[in-house]
Amino acid sequence: MIFYIYKALGTTSVMTSYKHFVAGVAGGTTATCILHPLDLIKIRFSVSDGLTTRPSYSSMWDLTRKVWRTNGVRGLYTGVTPNIIGAGLSWGLYFFFYNTIKSYLNSNRSSEPLTISQYIGCGVASGSIVLAITNPVWVAKTRLCLQYETQNKVYRGMSHTIIDLYKKDGVKGLYKGFVPGLFGTSHGAIQFLVYEKLKIWNAKRKGKSVEDKMATFDVLAMSAVSKLVAASATYPYQVVRSRLQDQNRVYIGVTDVVKTTFRNESWRGFYKGLSANLVRVTPACCITFYTYEMLMYYLPDI
Template structure:
C-alpha cells in the first residue's frame, strides 16, 4: 500500500524540489550590487576618463562662456557680453589665456571622472540586463541603463561641478580679489560656510539632467545598431571614426534640444552671486524677468562646445575601450 500511495505525493514533492526562478532583472529599479559587480570592467572607466579629459582640455573656454551666459540675469556685478566672441575677447584682454581656463582643474576632474564612471556603470548595467539573454536590448532598456548610470555618477561628482561653476563665475581679474584660489580652496570654503547642502546645490536639476544623457545614449545606441544592420555587421562591430563622430553629434543635438533648460536652472542655483530659495524660485524669477528665452541662455555656446566634446569623447572611448579589452581589429 505504501508503494502504491507514494506516487500520489510525487508530483507535489517534485514541484517543491524545482528551483525558484530568479527575479526578472529588467523589472528591478536598480541592479543587485553583487551581481552587478561581476560586470564591472575597469577598461571602460579608463577609456571614458581618457575621452572626458582630452575633450575638456581642448574645449574648456567654450564651457566657461556657456556658464557665464547661462547665469546672465542682469545683475550689475556681472560683465555684459554681446556674444560668444565678445565674451572670449573680453576675458582674454582682462586675464589672458589663464582667464579662459578658470575652473579647468575641477572641470577636468569632473568631466574625466564623470565620463569614466558613466561608461563604467552604463556598460556594467547593460551587461547585467543582457545576462542570460540572446536578444539585443530595447531602446527603453538602453534609456533606463543610461539613466541609472547617470544617477550613480551624479551622486559621486556633484561637489566637483559646484566647485567648477563657482570658479568660472569669478569675474575679478586680480588674483587677490577672487573668492576662491583654486579647486581645493573652493571645496573647503563651500563646505565650511554652506556644509554638505552647499556641495550638493543643483543636485535635483542635475537628476533631471540625467535624462539628457539617457536620451543621448539611447539615440547613440540605436544609430550604432541601425548602421551595423545596414552594413550587415554584428551590432557591436567597430565602425569608422567618421561614423562615430556623426552619431555622437546627432545624439547630442537631440538630447540637448530636449533638456537644456535644466542646465540654466542648475547653474543659477550653484552661482554665488545670487540667492534662490530653490528650483521653483529659479524658474519663477527667470520666467518673470526673462521669459522663455531665459531658459535657453547659453545654448548656442553650449552646442558649439558639447558637440565637438561629445564627438571627441565617444571617438576616444570607442577606440581606447576596444584596445584595452582586446577587441580592436
C-alpha cells in the same frame, strides 16, 4: 562604492569594466582639455540675468575678447581643474555603470539590444549614481568659472572652493543644483538611447557586429546627432542648475529660479547660452566617443 555596485550587478568581467572606465576617463579628459573655454562661455551666458554686479557680454566673441584681454589664455581656462576631474570621472563612471547595468539586463549578450525603456533606465540610473559622486566637483567648477576678472577672487582653486562651501553650508552647500541635476540624467539617457539605436542600425546596415571597430565618420556622425538631440531637449535644466550654483545671486530653490527666470526673461531665459553650449558639447561629445570607441577596441585585455 563602485566595487559594491559592481558586485551586486556582477555579470560583467573585470576586464570589460576596466576598459569601459579607462576609455571613458580618457575621452572625457581629452575633450575637456581642448574645449574648456567654450564651457566657460556657456556658463557665463547661462547665468547672465542683468545683474550690475557682473560683467555683461553682447556675444560669445565679446566675452572671449574681454576675458582674453584681461587674463589671456589663463582666463579662458578658469575652472579647468575641476572640469577635467569632473568630466573624466563622470564619463569613466558613466560608461562603467551604464555598460555594467546593460550587461546585467541582456545577460552579457552585448549584441542583444534592449528595449527603449531599458536604455532609458540604464541612463537614468547611471547618471544618478555619477551625479551623487561628482556634484561637489561641478559646484566648484561653476563657482570658479563665475569668478569674473573685474571682481576680487574668493576661491583659490578646486580644493579651496569645496572646503569653503562645506565650512559655510555643510553637505548642503556641496550639493547645490543636485535636484535639477537629477532631472538632467534624462540628458544622458536620451543621448545614449539615440547613440545605441544608431550604432545598432549602422552595424546592421554594414552587416557587422556592434562590437566591431567603427569607421571614424560613423562614430563622429552618430555621437554628434545623439548629443544635438539630447542637448536641445534638456538644456533648461542646465540653466537652472548653474543659477543655483552661482555665488553672485541667491535663490531659495528650484521653484524660485524657474519663477524668477520666467518672470524677468520669459522662456528665452531658459535657453541662454544654448548656442555656446551646442558649439561646445557637440565636438566634445565627438572627441569623447571617438576616444572611447577606439580605446575600447585597442586596450589590452587584463
